[in-house]
Amino acid sequence: MEEMPLPALEKVAAYFQALAEPTRLRLLNLLRGGERNVGELAQLCGYTAANVSRHLSQLQQQGLVERESRGTSAYYRIADAAVYELCDLVCGQIARQSERQADVRAAFMAPPQAAAASRSKR
Template identity: 35%
Template sequence: MDAKTHAKLETRARIMRALAHPSRLFMIEQLAGGERCVCELTEMVGSDISTVSKHLSILKSEGIVRDEKRGAQVFYSITDFRVLRFVRQIELLLAHMLENQMKAADVPQSRVGFAQFLRRTP
């Protein structure tokens, strides 16, 4: 693995890591509906405000969100809504992977459809 390749993968990994936390994903979903100040997000997430602030700074450091100070409040918003499409794709990915697992399981007579499987595992 040469240095250039490693640098590129390191960058990819940093983005992934920034998105790899439920609270951060939650805030991104909330910001999909428009900008929010830190105290609003704190209320929604339910953690300490300092925790939320740090989560936001992680997202900001990766360029995923942008902040704008207005008075005493700081409003955060999504810089590129494509990131939203990106994180939501995981749902599709999961569905496909589940489907593959079903196939691999080699269910006799294929009596268990994917839809039924999904229904049974909420």
């Protein structure tokens, strides 16, 4: 992102903003297995079809999903599978951060016997 003009940065921010909502991430994850219609996605998520459609519309605006009308149903599929690589990268980073934080917490949460034994050796 070196020295990008403001309009380009705004486009990047809008892309990440589309990914910054748990419902939309859940919908993307459900679409990993292939295309689904709004009703199927709503049922799987436990949300209303209107709510799912609104989130899918935002994902479509950013080019993350494609929409196809068939009769009375709208089907959605992933437009670019690279979004999963991005999500996997972020999830891996979060997991590594959690591991580091757990290690730090563990150092402060040593069992009382271990702490007492450590003090008696001094």
